[in-house]
Amino acid sequence: MPRATSWAFLSPWVLAFGLFGLYPFAFSLFASFTDYSPVRAEGARFVGLANYARALHDPAFWSALGNTAFFVVGTIPLTTALALALALAVQPAFRGRSLFRTGFFLPSVVSVVVLSLVFKGLYAPNGSLNGLLAALHLPTPAWLLDPDTALPAIMAMDVWSASGYYMVIFLAGLEAIPRDLYDAARLEGATARDQLVHITLPLLRPTLLFVLVVNTIRSLQIFAEVFVMTRGGPLHRTTTVVYYLYEQAFYRFDLGYASALAYLLFVLTLALAWLQMRAVGRPAEASA
Amino acid sequence: MKRPARWVAAALAAVLSCAPARKPAEEIVFWQFWPAEVVTPLLEEFEREHPGVKVRMEQLTWQSGQEKIVAAVAAGTVPDLCEIGSTWMPRLLAGGRLADWSAGVADLKPALRGWELCTVGDAIYGVPWVLGTRALFFNKTLFARARLDSTRPPETWVDLQRAAAAIQRLGHGVHGCGVQAGERYVLSKKFLPFAWGNGGEILSEDLKHAVFDSPANREALEFYLGLRRVGMIAQQDALDREFKEGRLGLAISGAWLFRQIAKEAPALRYGVALVPRPANERGAHASWAGGEVLVSFNDAKRKQLALELARFLVRPENALALAGAAKSVQPATVGADTSAYYRAHPLEAVFVRQFETARFTPNHPVWGDMEAAIEDEVEQALYDRKSAARAVEDAQARLEELAGKK
Numbered sequence: 001m002p003r004a005t006s007w008a009f010l011s012p013w014v015l016a017f018g019l020f021g022l023y024p025f026a027f028s029l030f031a032s033f034t035d036y037s038p039v040r041a042e043g044a045r046f047v048g049l050a051n052y053a054r055a056l057h058d059p060a061f062w063s064a065l066g067n068t069a070f071f072v073v074g075t076i077p078l079t080t081a082l083a084l085a086l087a088l089a090v091q092p093a094f095r096g097r098s099l100f101r102t103g104f105f106l107p108s109v110v111s112v113v114v115l116s117l118v119f120k121g122l123y124a125p126n127g128s129l130n131g132l133l134a135a136l137h138l139p140t141p142a143w144l145l146d147p148d149t150a151l152p153a154i155m156a157m158d159v160w161s162a163s164g165y166y167m168v169i170f171l172a173g174l175e176a177i178p179r180d181l182y183d184a185a186r187l188e189g190a191t192a193r194d195q196l197v198h199i200t201l202p203l204l205r206p207t208l209l210f211v212l213v214v215n216t217i218r219s220l221q222i223f224a225e226v227f228v229m230t231r232g233g234p235l236h237r238t239t240t241v242v243y244y245l246y247e248q249a250f251y252r253f254d255l256g257y258a259s260a261l262a263y264l265l266f267v268l269t270l271a272l273a274w275l276q277m278r279a280v281g282r283p284a285e286a287s288a
Numbered sequence: 289m290k291r292p293a294r295w296v297a298a299a300l301a302a303v304l305s306c307a308p309a310r311k312p313a314e315e316i317v318f319w320q321f322w323p324a325e326v327v328t329p330l331l332e333e334f335e336r337e338h339p340g341v342k343v344r345m346e347q348l349t350w351q352s353g354q355e356k357i358v359a360a361v362a363a364g365t366v367p368d369l370c371e372i373g374s375t376w377m378p379r380l381l382a383g384g385r386l387a388d389w390s391a392g393v394a395d396l397k398p399a400l401r402g403w404e405l406c407t408v409g410d411a412i413y414g415v416p417w418v419l420g421t422r423a424l425f426f427n428k429t430l431f432a433r434a435r436l437d438s439t440r441p442p443e444t445w446v447d448l449q450r451a452a453a454a455i456q457r458l459g460h461g462v463h464g465c466g467v468q469a470g471e472r473y474v475l476s477k478k479f480l481p482f483a484w485g486n487g488g489e490i491l492s493e494d495l496k497h498a499v500f501d502s503p504a505n506r507e508a509l510e511f512y513l514g515l516r517r518v519g520m521i522a523q524q525d526a527l528d529r530e531f532k533e534g535r536l537g538l539a540i541s542g543a544w545l546f547r548q549i550a551k552e553a554p555a556l557r558y559g560v561a562l563v564p565r566p567a568n569e570r571g572a573h574a575s576w577a578g579g580e581v582l583v584s585f586n587d588a589k590r591k592q593l594a595l596e597l598a599r600f601l602v603r604p605e606n607a608l609a610l611a612g613a614a615k616s617v618q619p620a621t622v623g624a625d626t627s628a629y630y631r632a633h634p635l636e637a638v639f640v641r642q643f644e645t646a647r648f649t650p651n652h653p654v655w656g657d658m659e660a661a662i663e664d665e666v667e668q669a670l671y672d673r674k675s676a677a678r679a680v681e682d683a684q685a686r687l688e689e690l691a692g693k694k
Contacts, residue, residue, distance in 0.1 A: 038362030039383035041586070124526050126461065126535075145469050145522060147671060233470040235667060250355050251656055253379055255362075 032259035039253045051260035061261065063236060064244040067151060071240065072219045075155050075162075080211055082163040087170035088200075101171070108165035116228035119157045120144065123229075147235040154225050154238060162218075166211045173207030174200070209280045213273050220269050241265050313342040316593045319357070320371040321348050321580070326613040334600050341593060361385055366585040369594035371417065374405045374578035374648070375473060375656070381406070382653030386413040387584040392595045400602060400620045402579045404648040415598050418607055418617035419579035421646045422477055422540050423638055424448075424564065428557040430455050430462060430537045441561035445482075445511055448538065448564045452518035455537030465519030466527035466539035467512070470667030474524050476659050477576040478540055479666050481563045482508040484574035484647045490662070491691060495652045498687030500662070501680050507566075509676040513669055521670065532556065543639050544616035560638040562645070577646035579620060618643070654693045661686040 007014075032051055036044035055061050090100045107115065122129045123143035130140040143153045181199050190198070201208075223242040226232060232239035232247070241261065249258035320327060324347055331343040346367070348356055354376060360366050361383075372380060380386055390412045397403060402416030424441060431438035434454040442448040452464030468478035480490075488504035491497065519538075520530065528545060530536040532553040540563060549556050562573035582598040584591045600606065604627070607619035612629050618640045624630060625640035649655055662683050669679040 037383070038358050039379050039385060041384035120525075124529075125520065125522055126526075126530070142521075231472045233472065233667070235470065235671060235673070236664075250358060252654075253358060253383075 028259040028262055031256050032263050034256045036256040036259075037253045038255060044256065047256065051257045052264065054257060055260055055264055060236070060239070061241070061244060064239045064241045067236075067238065068220060068222070068240045068242075070151060071155055071158075071222055072216060074152070075158050075219055076212065076215055078159045079162050079166060079215060080208070082159060083166035083211065084170050084204075084208075086163060086167040087174055088196075090167070091171060091174050101168075104164035104167055106164065107161040110161075112161075112224040113228055115157065115161055116225050119153075120229045123153055144230050145234060147237045150230055150234055151238050154222075154229060158219070158222070158225065162215065166215060169211055170204070170207055173204050177203045205280065209277065212276050212280060216272055216276065217269055220265060220272070313340055314590070314593065315342045315344055316369065316590050316597060317367040318343055318345045318369045318594075318597060319348055319353075319367040320345065321350060321353055321373075322371075322610060322614060323347070326610055330601065330606050330609060333606075334597055337600070338593075338596070343597065361585065361587075364587050366587050368584060368588045368590045369597050370583055370585070372414070372581050372583050374581065377405055377414075377581060378651050378653055378655040380583070381408050381413060381651055385585055385587065387586055387588065387591050387594075388413060389415065389584070389595060389598075393599070396599070396602065399604075399622055401622055401643055402577070402581075402620045402648070404651065405579055406581045406583065408651060414581040414583035415602050416620035417580045417582050417598075417602055418611050418614075419577055419620050419643060420542060420617045421575050421577040421639055421642045422481065422542055422563065423575065423642045424538060424561045425531060425541050425545060426451075426538045426559050426561065427455075427531065427534060427536065428559055429534060430458065434458055434537070438557075438559070441559055442538070442564045443561075444564050444567050446567070449511075449514065449518060452515060452538055456518045462535050462537070463520040463530065464537045465515050466531065466536050466541075467515050467519045467521045467670070468527070468540075469521045469523050470663065470670065471523045472660065472663060475663040475666055477578075479509065479512050479662075480647070480649075481540065481575045482512050485563065485565050485571045487571060490658070490687065491650050491652060495650055496691060498684050498691050500687050501684035506677050506680045509666065509669060509680055512666075513676055516670070531558075542616060543618065543636065546615040546636060558635075560635045562638065562642055573642070573645045575642050575646040577643060577648050580617065652691065654690050657693075658687055658690050661690065 031044070033046060033048060034044035035047050035050075086104050090097055090104070121127055124130075125140075125142055125145065127143075129143070133140045141149045144150050177200065181203075182195055185195050185199060221242050222240050223246065226238050226240055226243045227246070230238040232243050242265070245258045245261040245265070248254045248261065318331070324345070327345060327347075331345055335341055335343060348371075354373075357370060357372070357376075361380075386406075388411055390410065393412055393415045396415060400416050402419050403412065405416055406412055406414035426438075426441050428438035431451070434451070434457070436451055436454055442451050448465070454464070455462060456464030468475050483490075483505045486504040486508045488502055488508055489499050492499050520527070520536070522530070524541070527536065527539050528541060528548065531539045531541070531545070532549055534553070534556060549558070563575045565571040565573045582601060584594040584598075588594060601610075602620065604619060604621045604624065607621055608624065608627060608629055611617050611619045611624075615636065618624060618636070625637045630637035630640055649659065652658060665674070665679040665683040665686070668674045669676050674682070
């Protein structure tokens with residue numbers, strides 16, 4: 001196929017990506033070195049690295065970063081383990097298997113905003129969750145209103161809603177493992193546990209890496225849940241980096257500073273992904 | 289056709305297309321937040337009054353409208369007329385991109401309230417359209433159950449405290465008074481009425497210094513914190529829900545509850561009163577007030593037509609048409625409570641009367657940050673991280689620092 005034809009076919013994507021991906025990306029990089037504010041009549045001034053320096057001395061940013069880190073560290077292992085367990089549970093053929101698969105996957109096709117509204121109701125002081133706890137004579141925390149439980153409550157929702165999606169990815173990974181490896185192992189007398197540790201997990205490594213990287217990127221950008229459920233409160237304990245930079249951009253119109261925060265998060269995300277690839281991403285053969 | 293003939297034809301076509309009869313309608317772009325079925329009839333009326341003018345209305349959502357306006361201002365693709373909520377006005381006023389309407393609206397000044405929202409010094413950058421405030425909702429059934437006189441809502445802080453305590457004692461999931469938990473843009477609207485009512489202030493009159501640390505404000509915060517013992521702490525939507533379900537005796541809330549109660553709890557027996565004042569003969573029934581302002585931008589193409597449309601929309605009957613349908617706001621018109629509509633809706637009329645003693649927040653460029661600082665400190669006191677005195681003191685320090693910012 002001639003080059004021109006290939007480009008013609010690619011052009012819708014390239015155009016959209018350039019317009020809605022590359023251009024804002026480059027523009028916000030530029031903005032991060034200025035004091036750009038859309039509501040001010042005089043234009044943006046170049047301020048060098050001032051926005052970045054300000055971020056490093058901004059306690060609110062560090063606290064948002066801490067909350068985000070807590071979120072990532074708290075949810076990723078749980079989500080990954082739960083997704084893998086679910087995938088292993090619904091992989092073998094049994095009656096009603098697709099019902100379970102669909103059921104677990106369902107939360108990830110529902111809008112985050114809808115989920116958040118539902119959970120906000122569940123977590124309400126007189127909500128269903130506390131109704132259940134009260135019936136069992138257990139303590140009934142204020143959940144989203146209590147500075148100590150608000151972020152964990154949002155994290156629990158995230159684990160619940162994200163696991164199904166990563167389960168599907170793990171399922172795809174499991175299906176790709178050749179059956180004959182298991183047959184051979186059984187002939188040799190390997191137990192189910194041996195098969196899991198020596199065949200399934202090593203061969204699932206690329207899938208695991210994908211799940212970790214994608215989920216980390218997503219978790220670092222957690223926003224909609226916070227926006228709907230707590231608006232960053234109570235006592236800023238649920239203010240994540242993206243929520244904080246959103247406030248800077250759209251409540252305080254400080255787009256320069258917000259862009260700098262976005263780039264700091266971008267660099268951090270990149271570094272984490274690189275670390276994960278280094279740690280998990282060795283080829284499967286090497287460990288086999 | 290020969291060449292000259294073609295020229296003649298072209299010239300003729302050009303002349304014809306410029307003829308006045310064929311003049312295309314002048315289009316004015318108007319961005320606003322209210323449902324189309326409420327606003328469109330008003331705009332059609334305006335078009336009838338102005339033949340040849342066409343209004344292109346775009347309805348923004350409360351969720352993302354603000355972002356859209358910011359983006360449009362940044363890109364220079366502003367509408368001719370735009371509705372702006374009072375929360376966003378200080379920043380826009382400081383930005384210098386709003387069209388100066390001082391001359392165009394001067395004659396309207398005595399007829400409307402809320403000019404504070406769009407005034408800097410002597411210059412006026414908009415016109416107040418509808419206003420909103422907070423008032424005290426009380427549940428008459430719970431009043432009766434707690435042996436309180438449901439025809440006499442609390443007048444003073446002591447009344448409020450006592451009524452809430454009596455209702456709180458009913459137990460079984462019933463609470464006396466709603467206390468606002470930390471929630472951005474909401475908490476300040478619940479606490480500041482008590483501060484203002486007690487004679488407290490936030491900034492000096494020239495907006496250059498913070499005057500938040502005062503005995504009046506400390507006392508107000510102490511009182512507000514005391515309500516926790518006779519009430520429940522929750523966010524706005526949860527408090528509203530409790531009130532609608534008849535489990536909350538008293539709540540300071542907004543006029544949006546009228547619509548919600550009519551729809552979700554039509555049997556609820558309730559009343560509305562002014563926010564209580566510190567004591568009889570002392571202080572004021574203060575409340576927080578905000579509103580929706582109509583503005584145009586320096587970059588707008590049809591500023592004069594925008595002004596005409598704004599003047600049309602703030603006419604008493606037109607502002608009332610919107611307020612009566614929306615219920616969450618009231619007209620900025622002075623004396624609106626004597627209109628037939630508010631005589632027929634006495635509970636809603638309380639909100640119009642509340643404007644008389646309500647306060648607008650200062651138009652300092654970084655008012656948003658100041659509000660956040662106040663909410664932060666009050667929230668820390670609500671969660672017992674600080675004493676009331678300490679919270680007021682710390683807020684003072686933060687406000688003083690912010691007051692110097694541009």
